[in-house]
Amino acid sequence: AQTVTQSQPEMSVQEAETVTLSCTYDTSESDYYLFWYKQPPSRQMILVIRQEAYKQQNATENRFSVNFQKAAKSFSLKISDSQLGDAAMYFCAYVAQGGSEKLVFGKGTKLTVNP
């Protein structure tokens, strides 16, 4: 079974600094997608970034970028110029291409942004 591991239950960063959240996954599939979701206190699940495994280029969305290392099965999220509004739970997720499209989530990392 596929698993997703987030080894940092909590992280903190100073406003305007850069922080990296770690995620590793285990799969025998070759075609899959990886995601980072943000969950602020409002509890809404917000898609931050999406990466297709067959694309070698790392995905970016404004201040958010990933470091996707397929061979190492690693998918870290870098947040640049951190803002107070970035404070939230962040979940890494995986889904195999085709089939049931069941998302598998990591346990989450709580990010605190200090002013």
Added chain:
Amino acid sequence: DADVTQTPRNRITKTGKRIMLECSQTKGHDRMYWYRQDPGLGLRLIYYSFDVKDINKGEISDGYSVSRQAQAKFSLSLESAIPNQTALYFCATSGGRNRYTFGSGTRLTVV
């Protein structure tokens, strides 16, 4: 209106009571999912459905049942609620191409 609507937003119920959480969507998606979120455990899949006649168990289906009344509606039931079912419950939909839409969640407390 939200694309995926969950009701109620919050609910407190007593041990042993039957409770239904409802999810409706306007996305036109075939695939619908129920997830449970617990602190420190992330989101775990309870049930998922590809269409009205296709319902499948997820990793933690014990103590839960579901009903797919229509393409747009997918309900989760707790036949006899117990305190360790206290959690945040999410409904999600997918129209393929691995793009998901989540509801705003139902926070359930069983006392």
